[in-house]
Amino acid sequence: MKLIYIAAVDSKKPESFGVGKKIVGQVKALNKLNVESELVNIENDRVNINGKVVGEKLKKPKYMFFHKYLIKNYNEIFKDKECVYIRYYSNDIFLYYLIKKLRKDNKKIVLEIPTYPLDVTNNGFIKKVIYEVINIYVRKNLKKYVDYIATTNSNYDEIYGIETIKINNGIDIVENKVVNKKKSDNIIRLVAVANLSKWHGYDRVITGIGKYNKNINGKKKVVFHIVGEGAEKENLINLSNRLQLNDFIHFEGAKSGEALDNIFNQMDIGVSSLALFRAGGGHDPIKTKEFLARGLPVILGYDDKLVDMSLPYVIKVPENDEPIDIDKIVERFNNLNDNCYDIRKYAEENLSWESQMNKIINKINREKK
Structure with a gap:
């Protein structure tokens, strides 16, 4: 045909x-x-x-x-x-x-x-x-x-x-290169990649890091990298500034190709959509699968139709407007035994x-x- x-x-x-x-x-x-x-x-x-x-x-x-x-x-x-x-x-x-x-x-x-x-x-x-x-x-x-x-x-x-x-x-598995990074003892890097909109819910991560940092003594530092442009970017920047989180929230702009691969090679966890309810729900984001194809654990705020939600490296947060509980994210990440190649293999077999x-x-x- x-x-x-x-x-x-x-x-x-x-x-x-x-x-x-x-x-x-x-x-x-x-x-x-x-x-x-x-x-x-x-x-x-x-x-x-x-x-x-x-x-x-x-x-x-x-x-x-x-x-x-x-x-x-x-x-x-x-x-x-x-x-x-x-x-x-x-x-x-x-x-x-x-x-x-x-x-x-x-x-x-x-x-x-x-x-x-x-x-x-x-x-x-x-x-x-x-x-x-x-x-x-x-x-x-x-x-x-x-x-x-x-x-x-x-x-x-x-x-x-x-x-x-x-x-x-x-997803196109081949286009998503597996990350090349080992766990750090003192820092966890989160990454989001999107045309920034309210329904991505990245404000929930920013406010969550703000709460986490109020009692950070002895805990790992959590940094959030936001890749992309869009209508919500200015609001996210203003929120980060207001909470005095400039050392923890980084706006990378739109990236693709090798530049995007280089960013991913520094990351530990992908952040998918966290507030689909703001857009009426019913969407099927592609980013969750792309993070898994790269070998990254993923945080999401909805039940993905194609992904096994019981997997240890799939971290679902409540579907609401509340700040993300970063302590729980850190705990889940620290307890993971799966490496990036285990996660990649799952994506290859199920998400193409x-x-x-x-x-x-x-x-x-x-x-x-």
């Missing part, structure tokens, strides 16, 4: 590093499953077709003009493809026209909706009204053209009247993208028979 993956995501923008890695991981997994797959996305505001940047710089909103470009160059891009997989996060009218054209051409169409229900993100009353009018129209008619919706954060059997395929966020994307391919292949 020949498949093309469409994603209106700019892989070179810091705020999209995480999503971009996920998409690349999915495409690699499909190719490993013997599905000949190409990726079309955005790179530095231009269309990127399987690694080749083409066309003029996209106007804003980029996703609309991205989909318009695909329609204009339809024959060249889609001519020999049997299946089209679309990361779908906006009821954009140009994407709707593209989907109609794909169906007319007898392509199999799978939409992935990473967050459902879709949010209205436009500012201003008129823009919101226009968006909602388009939204209602598209929502009502998608079932005429789309075969399946892949969903990673819901238990819906149908979305927009279309059968769902439930998958979980897997191949296992998730295979659900979609199997569904399509069964329908063909």
